[in-house]
Amino acid sequence: MSSSSSPAHAVFFPFPAQGHVASALHLAKLLHARGGIRITFVHSERNRRRVLRSRGADALDGVPGFRFAAVPDGLPLDGDSPPGMFPLLVSIRSTVQQFKDVLDEAAAAGEPATCVVSDMDHILLAAREMGLPTVVSWMPSACSLLSNQHFQQLIDRGLVPLKGGADAEQLSNGHLDRTVVDWVPGMPADMRLRDFGPFVRTTDRDDAVLTMSLFFMECIRTVPSAIVLNTFDELDGEVVATLSQLVPPVYTVGPLPQLAAAHVVTGQRSPVDALGASLWPEDGGCLEWLRGKPPRSVLYVNFGSIVVLTREQLVELAWGLAKSGHHFLWVIRDDQAKGNPIDMFPPEFAEETKGRGYVTSWCPQEALLRDEAIGAFLTHCGWNSMLDSICNGIPMLCYPVAADQQTNCRYARTEWRIGVEVDESIEREAVARMVREVMGEEKKGREMRQRAMEWKQKAAMAVAPGGTSWVNLERLISEVFCCSRKDVPHVNA
Known part of the structure; x- marks a missing residue:
């Protein structure tokens, strides 16, 4: 491999889901533009084709010092439908040798990698086998990382797996809500088992996803040189302080889209600013539809890139x-609508909402949430969506389904107090009442909007020149990426 004097060259390979890819690309662009670091950004082959379909033939051309590569992942290459989380988790583990080939090709071309950035344990381990330092780009929430670090203790204390055998009685009898987990440092004393998310909702001690998660949490503690969090200190200060005692050095450099925008505003423009990674074609017509709508008059509804609701849930929500x-x-x-989304609903729905609704298959979310017409966000609580909402002062109606979403929902409701939770059943009367509550002018809605605007201001301060995230990015560049390979501090297994 390269000598210690080689120019810094970070090879990124994020988990190939939309939110992970988009956030990792923001980080890579910032390292390139602010630190002059050479970047190779690796997509799965399926995602590479999706980016080309959604953004055009020049989307992956790259710029000097910033190139794209792709590795096969064993998934079907045609179509835009997400494959589901478990198939994705399984298939992506077949990429180790192909990823090593990318590293070998870079070395053969005289541009050897000096660091690997990923959020997949098999990639981190492959890099370590090749003698490369690694950085974890943890793009879900900081609070979910802290909760996940305690999965083994949930098992040791007999809380996981759940009791009830095949019928999983504890999933539906209120056990998850009644069971308080008050012993996790840095988290609320009234955390419930429910707030730890779906990975622990199993009656099988050998559950495949739980096993993968336990292994990944151990990997995070022992392999990387640093962990990058897409958050800011004021939002997650206590969580980050606790994490810093459990894992390698932590750098909070979020919210990444806003930090990237602040970088551009300072006049430090770069050719990489135009690079994007949307896996779906974005409908710009939604921004046109918002034009002229009164401030805070429109509810935005989006359940992200993977969550699938049943037809009955969609109709109740409608x-x-x-x-x-x-x-x-x-x-x-x-993939949810299987055709024209509006065709899912009876003609009476179209008549009832005529002039009030706009339904589309994908949109430029960051730009949309900046529009003053948006008054609230009904979200699955994916971390990118929550940060987009926080950074634009938008209160949330939360419908968590998977991954880190239950933990994020809990924090939005009780710690940041800018969200309410929609019941799992999605009953139409309850949805209507909650929308009116959050969007209306009664006390609860006004207070949520006020707190949301306060968080918006704090996020803006964090990414401004001299702010905590701005300074932490500079530290990350100088302390981790721009030091020589032999000087990078390792945490060995």
Whole structure:
């Protein structure tokens, strides 16, 4: 491999889901533009084709010092439908040798990697086998990382696996809500087992996803040189302080899209600013539809890139939006609708919401949430979506489904107090009531909007020149990426 004097060259390979890819690309662009670091950004072959379809032939051309590569992942290459989380988790583990080939090709071309950045344990371990330092790009929430670090203790204390055998009685009898987990440092004393998310909702001690998660948490503690968190200190200070005692050095450099935007505003423009990674074609017509709508008059609804709701849930939600009386802009992915989204609903729905609703398959979310017409966000609580909402002062209606979303929902409701939770059943009357509550002018809605605007201001301060995230990015560049390979501090297994 390279000598210690080789120029810094970071090879990124994020987990190939939309939110992970988008956030990692923001980080890579910042390291390139601010630190002059050479970047190779690796997609799965399926995602490479999706980016080309959604953004055009020049989307992956790269710029000097910033190139794209791709490795096969064993998934079907055609179509835009997400494969589901478990198939994705399994298939992506087949990429180790192909990823090593990318590293070998870089070395043969005289541009050897000096660091690997990923959020996949098999990639981190492959890099270590090749003698390379690694950085974890943890793009879910900081609070979810802290909760996940205690999965083994949940097992040791007999809380996981759940009791009830095949019928999983404890999943539905209120056990998850009644069981308080008050012993996790840095987290609320009234955390419930439910707030730890779906990976622990199993009756099988050998559950495949739980086993993968336990292994990854151990890997995070022992392999990387540093961990990058997409958050800011004021939002997650206590969580980050606790994490810093459990894992390698932590750098909070978020919210990444806003930090990237602040970099551009300072006049430090770069050719990489135009690079993007949307896996779906974005409908710009939704921004045109918002034009002229009164401030805070539109509810934005989007459940992200992987979550799938049943047809019954979608219909109940549709009638809840109709009965709320508010304007709404609703993203329903093609794989959910299996055709024209509006065709899912009876003609009466279209008549009831005529002029009040806009339904599309994908949208430019960051730009949309900056529009003053948006008054609230009904979200699955994926971390990118939550940060987009926080950074634009938008309160949330939370419908968590998977991954870190239950933990994020808990923090939005009780710690940051800018969210309410929609019941799992998604009943139309309850949806209508909650939309009116959050969007309306009664006390609860006003207070949530005020707190959301306060968090917006704090996020803006964090990414401004001299702010905590701005300074932490400079530290990350100088302490981790721009030091020589032999000087990077390792945490050995």
